[in-house]
Amino acid sequence: MTEIILELKKLRKNFGGVVAVDHMDLTVESGSITSMIGPNGAGKTTIFNLITGFLKPSAGNILYRNTDISGMKPHVIARKAIARTFQNVQVFPQMTVLENVMVGRHIRSKSGFIISVLVPPFCRREDKKNRTDAEKWLDYVGLGHESDKTAGSLSLGNQRKLEIARALAMEPKIILLDEPASGLNARETVVMGRLIEKIRKMDITVVLVEHDMELVMDISDQIGVINFGRCIATGNPAEIQSNPEVIAAYLGE
Amino acid sequence: MLRLVNVNSYFNLVHVLKNLSLHVNKGEIVTLIGANGAGKTTTLRSISSLHPVKGGRIYFNDLDITHLRTEKLVKMGIAQVPEGRQIFWPMTVRDNLELGGYLTFKTDGKKALRAGIDRMYELFPILRERKRQYAGTLSGGEQQMLAIAMALMAKPDLLLLDEPSMGLAPLIVKEIFRVILELREQIGLTVLLVEQNASSALKIADRGYVIETGKIIIEAQASALLENQEVKRAYLGRDKRKMWE
Amino acid sequence: YADSKAYHVGCIFAITGKASWLGEPQKNTVEMLAQKINESGGIDGKKLVLHIEDTQGDNTRAVNAVKKLIKKFNVCAILGPSRSGTSMAAIPVAQAANIPLISCASAEIMLQPIEERGWIFKLAQNDSDAVRKIYDHLVKRGLKKVGVITGTTGFGAAGRDFLIKMAPEYGMEIVADETYAPGDTDMTAQLVKIRNSGAQVIVNWSIVPAQSIIPQNMKQLKMEIPLYQSHGFANIKYAQAAGEAAEGLIFPAARIMAVDTLPKRHPQYALMAEYKSEYESTYKDNVSTFGGHAYDGIHLLSGALEKVGDDPAEIRNYIENARFVGTGGIFCFSPKDHCGLDKTAFELLTVKNGKFVVLEP
Amino acid sequence: MESGGFTDFLQFIFMGLQRGCIYALVAMGFNIIYSATGVINFAQGEFVVLGGLMMVTLTTGFGLSIVFAFLISTLFVTIIGILMERCTINPVKKPTVLRLIIITIAVSILLKGVAMIIWGKGSHYMRHFSGSDPFVIAGATILPQTLWIIGILGVIVVAFVVFFNLTMTGKSMRACAINRDAACLAGINDRNMVMLSFALSAGIGAVAGIIVTPIIQMDYARGALLGLKGFGVAVVGGLGNSLGAVIAGILVGVLEALSGGYISSHYMDAIALLILLLVLFVRPSGLFGSSEASRLKEF
Amino acid sequence: MRHKDYMGLGILLLVIIFLPFVITNDYYLGVLVFTALNCLTCIGLCLLMGYAGQISLGHAAFYALGAYATGILTAKLGWSSWMAMGTGVIISAGVAFLVGVPSLRLKGHYLAMATLGFGAIIHIVLIAAVNMTGGPSGVVGIPSLHFFGIELNTDTRFFYFSWSTVIIGLLLALNLIHSRVGRGLRAIHGSEDAAGSSGVNTSVYKIKVFMVSAVYASVAGSLYANYVNYIDPGPFDVMHSVLLLTMVAVGGMHTIWGAITGATVLSLLPEFLSSMSDYFESLGLSYQPDYDTLIYGGILLLMMLFLPEGLVDGMNSIRRITSTMFIRARKKLVF
């Protein structure tokens, strides 16, 4: 039916003796919300790092729209419209909230060193557009009123939202969210769920890592359960919830 | 046991905590809930003297501790699991745990330290597996476990927990809450808990406070808060999704 | 000429910073002399006012200091700077402002080309003359193979130039050419190389304190070939620092360094003995040739002021024809020669029992 | 005296050893403060200078015995280190690395000025501890003082490796540099740790100054140069790693001696530096720094 | 925010135009010329350190490359000053590229060491390559700059010229930091990982900004050579790099204005101190130039202790505090 946007093939990553990801196979359909769940240290973040080029796979391939992107530099991958957020929030603390999001517009604008040096910003149309776009995305995640604060002075939860706004500003084809709801309270988690669904509606594929089961079960099209670096089960939320292996390894009860 | 009276805190000119007062009795588990940016973290940091208090007093066992230094407070028995996994990144897991038990080591010696570390390994078996790994290379959840373990190593009387469940798998969260309850039973541990996962926090807590833009707006028994309409709407909203939409 | 009751003279020395061991005695000397002159009624009844600036041994500071002296204090002449580098930086400023600048550094390039350096004079002996003095002596001893080792400062570089350039003239063969940085602590590597080059004699040309490590290193390496130093060694502290190892080394220097062993009838004797005893009693410190340059400078200038007043051009003309006996030698300036000294200004000295003495011929 | 190729080589090695040990001693001082604060203390060179000058004054000026003067000078500089910490580092409320570094630069200027005023501008020298008659080994000569330096360095290195890796105090000192808040929360008195680190590194700087003065002569301005070399060595060895400092120090010293002896004295320092840079490019966190650990460390 | 920056530029321009009418003594103008040169270098260094977060302890080397390019090409080979300056810029940028590629992979103190080593090597080469650089004796007879037929041989002329260069440099730098590229650079400072995942080519950006800052230093160096007419290795040693770093940090490295303020203050301070000694003397107090070092160190220390984020920020907070005090006082009056 729909095309496959991302495919992990026999992916493997070990750090010395520690095998973080092992023989991992996963396919992500375009326009879907795919969640990865699993115990702590299962290798979820490592998979994100492999996809986005922060780590090089020890073996296996990562196919993005049928081209192999494994081993490319992070910024090259970002330019292919793959956005991500970090589990350990990574904002640019000295810059204002708005500027943080404008950095997200980096791949959607062009002016290089020469133009930047020679043309003052108020003469650059691109810059103005970036600014309005960034404001839009900030409103989108509900941080519009904080746009002039420095990012470092936001509380942790708000920094997490800021990260998402920055990722969205890239207008990505696929966005990888690493525990977006951690640090959000129940109500905001629901808002986050809505937001993710809205993202999907914009035709952005979402890959989600999250420990909040209600959120995951609520919005996912497909769930992959990861344990010890392997994908031990995939399926839709209902299937996963009733899978005994998953219950034993992760969900409890 | 712990009492905050009209505490005020600032970031430069931004007034973050406004005349905040709360108390925690001995052996109690009290939870502090509130939206992002409400000032929960700042409250805990102010108690531990990691953030300067301007105006107001903080008492611990009826002693004025407002301007005491952090390490003094730890010595007096106040430990904190800080927000954002504050561990020693370029040190091994074992070194981290040893440092967590710095005071134990100073007072009770090496043996007690070892025993404490072994106890933490039992609690979080994965840490034992990773003991020679640099703490910074742990997964997010593992780091969180380490941070909690480090605080427990200090053998506190009062434990300040800042979002301990962040990034932890549901099974582990349950385990941690269980341990907290157990410690209260065993050694009469007192806990001030900040949690986003308010419903589970309220389930184990005795009392709760709701904080909004640096002010306490509600104080009540945990069970009462669980039923409170306003609280439900703002912080527990999940199943009442339709309500606010 | 700003005020009629006093003569304003500028002094710039490296009083602090990387060459402060040069500037300090110079500053002390000029202060001592000015006080003496003023106490005895000044020059023609006018006070001698010295404006002393510190270059910190730094070119930029030297340029600023010269401008300050000229533009702010309207001095009629400038004594200093202490180092060749700072002098070179200061020269264009003085030259453009038509103010005489009497440098205490020794580099001869400061005066070249003479047409463009009409306002520049120097008091230190010529490096080339020091080289001549050394080579003469080597010729006399029949030594031919020279190992050269120099410090990497302007002074050392100038000496290295002359040593190499003038070698053929005296039939010398430079078999090794090594350098060391002012902050170096150990020159055994260079010395081993010189030893292997078959040098019969070592010439160590430097002005920094590190030069006194060379004799020590030679002693450590048990090298027994003779060691010659430059006139930059003319500071008794260097000899003391090198201790026993310095015994017997030979260097050309102004006679001030060995006043005590000089015959009393020598024309420079009286003046130098006076300077030495005054300086040493005032500052509890040994005299050095560097301070001597400043001494000569003040003498020259006070002479000029007395004769021609404080018009810079007049002063310049006066100096161009000045002849006088100073600590550095018997000066004999001329429009073609803005240094006024030749190799007779030097005496070959040696270290004996930790003291500088005139080398017995 | 006959001198074959091997003798020369040995001579260069001895020279390198002597230089290298001096560098290593200075580098260790850097390492200690770095370990506790993450800061490079630019006044380290001044500690060395003060130690040396004090020693000269006590032995030559007051005629104290070497052992006694050694102790007093070390104590004196240690106290200066403690004062420096109490007066300039401790009061800083938001200590960022760069800010502290600039403060140490300012202190180094101050200390240099004080030394200049007290000890004057000339260089100071003193007798070697046990004579300056060199030992001859296979034709090459080595000064007894060099053996002193090597010996004292050895003792200090062992002491520090044990201290930082095996004792709790050493570990907690490192913890302070990594994360102040977390260290406080573990009950560590960060201020005392920082003070201790300054005391230790001032002490070790003094020792360095004392034992090298007979060889290199000491003047008030020497600190900067010693400091820069020591910094380079500390970095190339892997910051915070005592053993690394020693090995890198000796490497630098020997490289300098060899390139001076076999290639060109004009470029000897440049050649040694170039090789150091290459080492750094191949091992971006120094010879013995763990790349994993330093990657995680923020500046 | 941005407009404030450009307004500041306008004010600076006015000040510079009128200053020589107020200060007529060439000495002061000469001091200000050196100040301008330091400002220029510090603008570049600030782009590198304050914005991109990469430390450099080797900038004196680029300053030297510019100065020596000008010195050697004009005095020895008879090129025109402008050609020489341009060549210096190209050489500096090229060297920055060659040095930057391996160095900028390093972080923090390790990067500091690498750049410091580079600076030291260049300094040694300046001393040792006697045939080319003149060694410790330096290069003499460097001609003055000509600007549209006007020889810039007086302090006033050079004052205008050097400060115009600063203004242009400042304008370009301001343009840069308020641009997409500038944000990219600051993002690298904040978090290299996040910058990379936002599509910023971190390694290339770091190298480019290193080259840009080298160009600033190189131009300043060329101007130095043209102004002083003589160069030797003295002013280009590692301590000068340390001084430049200090200037940027003292002013507050998070803004270009901080860098300029720091450069100005620390360039003027020594001259100010040396004038102070005259003042003391006129009061009849004995004052030794030796104390300058102490006072200089002391002032630096006090600035770092009491103005945590640098002079510019310090001034801002003083303004804030006084304005709140003012408001409070007014409130009291009203009630």
Ligand SMILES: Nc1ncnc2c1ncn2[C@@H]1O[C@H](COP(=O)(O)OP(=O)(O)OP(=O)(O)O)[C@@H](O)[C@H]1O
């Ligand atoms: N650099 C490294 N060196 C050694 N081990 C590593 C390194 N990085 C990660 N690991 C290990 O790999 C495993 C997988 O880590 P990862 O961060 O992918 O887990 P995760 O699934 O994201 O867990 P969490 O839910 O806790 O965030 C962990 O056990 C971790 O300790």
Ligand SMILES: Nc1ncnc2c1ncn2[C@@H]1O[C@H](COP(=O)(O)OP(=O)(O)OP(=O)(O)O)[C@@H](O)[C@H]1O
């Ligand atoms: N470093 C800082 N500088 C300035 N303001 C800050 C800083 N840190 C926090 N704040 C402000 O203080 C307020 C309280 O922050 P705090 O971190 O205590 O919130 P919180 O309740 O813990 O939120 P969260 O649930 O997101 O962790 C917020 O408005 C935040 O913007």
Ligand SMILES: [Mg+2]
């Ligand atoms: Mg993870």
Ligand SMILES: [Mg+2]
């Ligand atoms: Mg918080």
